[in-house]
Amino acid sequence: MFELLAQTGLNAVYAASYISLVAVGLVLIFGVMGVVNFAHGELFMAGSYVVVALYADRFVPFFVAVAAGLVFVGLLGLLMERALFRPLRDNPLGGLVASIGFLMILQALAVLGFGVRMEHIPPVTQEVIAFSDRVRLPVARLYVIVAAIVMLSLLWYFLKRTRFGWALRASAQDPQAAALQGISVTLTAKIAMFIGAGFAGLAGALTAPLVSVNPYMGHSIIVTAFIVIIVGGVGSLEGAVLASIVYAFVHTFVTTFYDGVLADITGLALMLIVLIVKPTGLFGSADRA
Amino acid sequence: MRNLIIWIALAAGLIVLPNVLSFSQQEVLVFLTINILLVASYRLLTLTGEWSLGHVVIMGVGAYASALLTKTTGLPVPLGILAGGMVAALIALALSYPLFRMKGFYFLIGSFAAGEIIRLLWKRFRDPFGGTKGLKGIDPMPDFSVGFYNFDFFEPTSYFYFAAIVVGVCLWILWRIEKSPVGLTFHAVHWQDKLAQASGVNLRAYRTLAFVIASGFAGISGALLAHYIGTINPNSFDVEVMVFVLTWAIVGGTSTFYGPILGCVVLTILNEVVLRELGLEQTRPLIYGLILILSILFMPNGLESIVQKFTRRKEAGLMRPEEAK
Numbered sequence: 001m002f003e004l005l006a007q008t009g010l011n012a013v014y015a016a017s018y019i020s021l022v023a024v025g026l027v028l029i030f031g032v033m034g035v036v037n038f039a040h041g042e043l044f045m046a047g048s049y050v051v052v053a054l055y056a057d058r059f060v061p062f063f064v065a066v067a068a069g070l071v072f073v074g075l076l077g078l079l080m081e082r083a084l085f086r087p088l089r090d091n092p093l094g095g096l097v098a099s100i101g102f103l104m105i106l107q108a109l110a111v112l113g114f115g116v117r118m119e120h121i122p123p124v125t126q127e128v129i130a131f132s133d134r135v136r137l138p139v140a141r142l143y144v145i146v147a148a149i150v151m152l153s154l155l156w157y158f159l160k161r162t163r164f165g166w167a168l169r170a171s172a173q174d175p176q177a178a179a180l181q182g183i184s185v186t187l188t189a190k191i192a193m194f195i196g197a198g199f200a201g202l203a204g205a206l207t208a209p210l211v212s213v214n215p216y217m218g219h220s221i222i223v224t225a226f227i228v229i230i231v232g233g234v235g236s237l238e239g240a241v242l243a244s245i246v247y248a249f250v251h252t253f254v255t256t257f258y259d260g261v262l263a264d265i266t267g268l269a270l271m272l273i274v275l276i277v278k279p280t281g282l283f284g285s286a287d288r289a
Numbered sequence: 290m291r292n293l294i295i296w297i298a299l300a301a302g303l304i305v306l307p308n309v310l311s312f313s314q315q316e317v318l319v320f321l322t323i324n325i326l327l328v329a330s331y332r333l334l335t336l337t338g339e340w341s342l343g344h345v346v347i348m349g350v351g352a353y354a355s356a357l358l359t360k361t362t363g364l365p366v367p368l369g370i371l372a373g374g375m376v377a378a379l380i381a382l383a384l385s386y387p388l389f390r391m392k393g394f395y396f397l398i399g400s401f402a403a404g405e406i407i408r409l410l411w412k413r414f415r416d417p418f419g420g421t422k423g424l425k426g427i428d429p430m431p432d433f434s435v436g437f438y439n440f441d442f443f444e445p446t447s448y449f450y451f452a453a454i455v456v457g458v459c460l461w462i463l464w465r466i467e468k469s470p471v472g473l474t475f476h477a478v479h480w481q482d483k484l485a486q487a488s489g490v491n492l493r494a495y496r497t498l499a500f501v502i503a504s505g506f507a508g509i510s511g512a513l514l515a516h517y518i519g520t521i522n523p524n525s526f527d528v529e530v531m532v533f534v535l536t537w538a539i540v541g542g543t544s545t546f547y548g549p550i551l552g553c554v555v556l557t558i559l560n561e562v563v564l565r566e567l568g569l570e571q572t573r574p575l576i577y578g579l580i581l582i583l584s585i586l587f588m589p590n591g592l593e594s595i596v597q598k599f600t601r602r603k604e605a606g607l608m609r610p611e612e613a614k
Contacts, residue, residue: 036394036397038532083582084582084586087586088585088586088589091585091589093340093539094539094585094589097535097536097539097540097581097585098581098582098585098586100532100535100536100578100581101577101578101579101580101581101582101585102578102582103578104574104575104577104578104581105574105575105578105579105582107574108571108572108573108574108575108578109575111571111574112571112572112575219528223405223528226398226401226402227402230395230398230399230402234394234395261409261412261413262413264405264409265406265409265410265413268402268405268406268409269406271398271399271402272387272399272402272403272406275387275390275391275395275398275399275402276387276390279390279391279392279395280395
């Protein structure tokens with residue numbers, strides 16, 4: 001029994017890692033741009049397909065492919081900022097619809113380029129860290145965990161310790177006041193979109209060999225990310241990380257001990273309860289949307 | 290008198306319409322008719338300023354309720370459709386207690402979560418909802434004759450006439466509600482909420498009322514759908530369908546009654562007829578996505594703003610404040 005608990009705990013840590021990467025990106029974009037990016041799950045999917053194209057099809061080393069995934073999806077984020085969110089800055093509902101349009105385009109491109117079937121990606125490494133016979137952590141999962149910890153720490157340092165980070169947080173809090181202080185709202189928007197999208201791409205690229213890659217994989221990711229950012233409080237990065245961990249543990253344990261559908265229901269119910277008790281989320285502040 | 294002629298022409302056009310279409314286009318026409326009711330009911334909710342992502346699931350509640358009631362209790366299908374609407378309204382009333390603690394973005398996501406929970410419950414409980422496979426062999430409308438026309442519901446044309454009458458009556462009711470004092474209060478709840486509250490309007494009660502009425506009509510549209518296609522499953526009402534409803538409403542524009550309907554008709558014809566006829570099966574979502582982006586970038590006030598441009602001079606004196614905005 002203890003071993004099962006330990007193994008499930010390890011699985012939950014892995015899930016928390018990639019969920020928090022996705023959710024933090026979504027929060028960053030929402031905080032700075034004021035837009036709900038519905039295409040965030042498809043950015044994750046795009047990251048996975050970069051690994052399919054480079055690593056699985058062209059034998060580029062895995063970590064080079066992952067770095068390419070981060071940069072490529074980050075650039076997609078810049079494209080969205082320039083083409084969609086900047087012209088629609090005063091129209092949050094418009095930004096939402098535009099991101100839905102972008103989502104459909106990304107999905108269609110994935111179908112056209114790779115087909116609807118699940119991609120087969122050769123495993124990166126077969127190595128497994130065995131704590132005991134029944135408590136094992138595949139090294140491929142460890143990569144995801146380490147990457148999430150490193151990237152989130154870097155982001156935290158960037159936001160709290162550098163001038164750019166201060167500027168970013170300032171324009172998330174109050175764009176007009178930030179602009180008055182000489183902070184370029186456009187520049188902070190670009191940075192936020194690049195990081196936010198890039199993190200989603202990174203998560204997608206790293207997990208590509210571990211999940212079933214297909215053009216429609218973004219759907220469950222975006223649902224999870226929404227739950228997490230609501231529970232954590234929209235606009236709170238710390239809240240998003242904490243909520244990712246809570247959600248991952250609840251979801252993984254209910255899946256292991258009961259079943260997947262019940263786990264989904266539990267996750268959604270968790271979010272509804274948080275919304276009912278504290279309608280702005282655990283760490284959230286005033287309504288923005 | 291002029292109005293009467295327009296209505297008669299419209300009715301004549303709708304009677305002729307299915308007879309000049311191919312079989313698959315007739316089927317699209319039936320779905321379009323049902324979706325018009327769905328999107329028109331959605332607009333009633335958006336009048337109060339709240340955007341829900343659970344509307345299609347509520348439609349599904351009506352579909353499941355009507356399908357199960359007609360099957361298990363032997364309720365006649367027309368009454369089942371009505372009951373489907375009532376069940377959807379009741380479920381909406383129950384959901385409104387938690388949901389209307391939230392506003393704006395939180396309501397959007399909260400309604401999505403509530404909808405997903407309902408959908409997952411259909412998936413999880415095979416009895417009575419049929420699990421992932423859903424319900425099959427739903428009772429069809431019984432055929433009947435009105436003397437000069439035989440309704441044979443195996444034919445899409447017959448079902449189109451039936452659905453068009455039901456939807457027409459529902460639209461008329463929705464229109465009357467919007468023009469009534471209650472409808473004007475819905476507007477006030479959105480645009481002048483502080484003033485409305487100060488005048489003694491119970492904001493939450495009116496938001497709930499709009500939500501319940503809109504859900505009732507969504508339920509009717511779901512029941513219409515269920516008895517037409519004969520099989521429903523949880524995926525028939527997933528968030529992808531909701532995204533379509535959202536885009537119909539936004540691309541059409543929501544400041545007029547006809548805006549969302551216009552969006553629904555134009556986008557459905559584009560997506561289901563034009564792009565399909567051009568043989569662009571695989572690139573269809575790509576083009577549809579591009580159309581969405583271009584229309585929101587270059588036509589932020591929706592298709593209705595174009596119509597208004599042509600009719601503005603005539604109605605200048607009658608415009609409501611939010612249209613003049």
